[in-house]
Amino acid sequence: MLEAINLTKVYEDGIVAVDHLNLRVENGEIFCLLGANGAGKTTTVNLFLNFIPPTEGTALIDGIDVTKEPLKSKNYVSYVSENVMLYGNFTARQNLEYFTRLAGKKNFSKNDYYDALRRVGLQEEAFEMKVKNFSKGMRQKTGIAIAIMKDAPNIILDEPTSGLDPKAGAEFLTLIEQLKEEGKAVFMSTHDIFRAKTIADRVGIMKEGRLPLVKTKEELLKEDLNKLYVEYMQEKIKS
Ligand SMILES: Nc1ncnc2c1ncn2[C@@H]1O[C@H](COP(=O)(O)OP(=O)(O)OP(=O)(O)O)[C@@H](O)[C@H]1O
Ligand SMILES: [Mg+2]
Incomplete structure (x- = not known):
C-alpha cells in the first residue's frame, strides 16, 4: 500500500511541485496519474522513492515512512522510470x-x-x-x-509506456493487470488517457501539485475521461 499524507515539495527556486497531496493506493489496485507537463507527477514519484526529501508531509510504503526508514522502505517497492538505467x-x-x-x-x-x-x-x-x-x-x-x-508488493512506474510500440504497449497492460491480480499496489504516471481508462481502478488528474480530480473505474464508465481532461486543461475544474 502506498500513501501520501500532506506530501509537499517546494524546490529551492520556490516552485511548489507537489502541494499537500493526499493519496492512497491499496494492494490490488491500479492508480493512474494523469496531468500536464510540469503538473508534479515525477516529483511525486521521486518523493515516494526518497530520491528527494519532502518539504512537508509523509510518503509511506506499506506503512513505512520513506524518509525515516529509506532502506527498509525500498525493499517493498519496485520502480520503472521513463528512462530505465542499465549497464x-x-x-x-x-x-x-x-x-x-x-x-x-x-x-x-x-x-x-x-x-x-x-x-x-x-x-x-x-x-x-x-x-x-x-x-x-x-x-x-x-x-x-x-x-x-x-x-515487491508495490510498484511505481513513471510513464512506463512511452517508447513502447503498440503491441508492446498492449502486452504491457496485460502484465500490469497480472501484477494487480497478484495483489500488488500499482501507481503509474502516464499521458495515455486511453490506457489509463482501460486498466486503472482509479484515475487522478494532477494539476499544479494537487489532485483536484479522482475518478473510479465505475465513474469513468459513465463519463468521458478525454472530455474531463480537456475541461481540466481549460481550467474549468478548479484545483
Ligand atoms: N529538480 C528540480 N528543481 C527545480 N524544479 C523542478 C525540479 N524537478 C521538477 N521541477 C519543477 O517542478 C514542477 C513539476 O515537475 P515534474 O517533473 O514533477 O512534472 P511532471 O508532471 O512529471 O511533468 P512531465 O509530464 O513533463 O513529466 C515543474 O514546474 C518543474 O519545473
Ligand atoms: Mg514526469
Missing part, C-alpha cells in the same frame, strides 16, 4: 541478474531470468545482447523485467 556493457540477462541480486534475491537460474525477459516480450535474440545498443522500448522491457523479478 550498457552488460547483456539484458546480466542487467536483470545484477539488479535482482542487488535487491537481495539470489536463488534464480539463468532460465528464470530468461522467463522474465520472455514475459515482458523482449525478443529472444536480445537476451544475451549488450544493452548499450538497445532501443528505448527494449530498455523499457528490461526495466519492467527487473521490477517483476524483485517481486
Whole structure:
C-alpha cells in the first residue's frame, strides 16, 4: 500500500511541485496519474522513492515512512522510470541478474531470468545482447523485467509506456493487470488517457501539485475521461 499524507515539495527556486497531496493506493489496485507537463507527477514519484526529501508531509510504503526508514522502505517497492538505467556493457540477462541480486534475491537460474525477459516480450535474440545498443522500448522491457523479478508488493512506474510500440504497449497492460491480480499496489504516471481508462481502478488528474480530480473505474464508465481532461486543461475544474 502506498500513501501520501500532506506530501509537499517546494524546490529551492520556490516552485511548489507537489502541494499537500493526499493519496492512497491499496494492494490490488491500479492508480493512474494523469496531468500536464510540469503538473508534479515525477516529483511525486521521486518523493515516494526518497530520491528527494519532502518539504512537508509523509510518503509511506506499506506503512513505512520513506524518509525515516529509506532502506527498509525500498525493499517493498519496485520502480520503472521513463528512462530505465542499465549497464550498457552488460547483456539484458546480466542487467536483470545484477539488479535482482542487488535487491537481495539470489536463488534464480539463468532460465528464470530468461522467463522474465520472455514475459515482458523482449525478443529472444536480445537476451544475451549488450544493452548499450538497445532501443528505448527494449530498455523499457528490461526495466519492467527487473521490477517483476524483485517481486515487491508495490510498484511505481513513471510513464512506463512511452517508447513502447503498440503491441508492446498492449502486452504491457496485460502484465500490469497480472501484477494487480497478484495483489500488488500499482501507481503509474502516464499521458495515455486511453490506457489509463482501460486498466486503472482509479484515475487522478494532477494539476499544479494537487489532485483536484479522482475518478473510479465505475465513474469513468459513465463519463468521458478525454472530455474531463480537456475541461481540466481549460481550467474549468478548479484545483
Ligand atoms: N529538480 C528540480 N528543481 C527545480 N524544479 C523542478 C525540479 N524537478 C521538477 N521541477 C519543477 O517542478 C514542477 C513539476 O515537475 P515534474 O517533473 O514533477 O512534472 P511532471 O508532471 O512529471 O511533468 P512531465 O509530464 O513533463 O513529466 C515543474 O514546474 C518543474 O519545473
Ligand atoms: Mg514526469
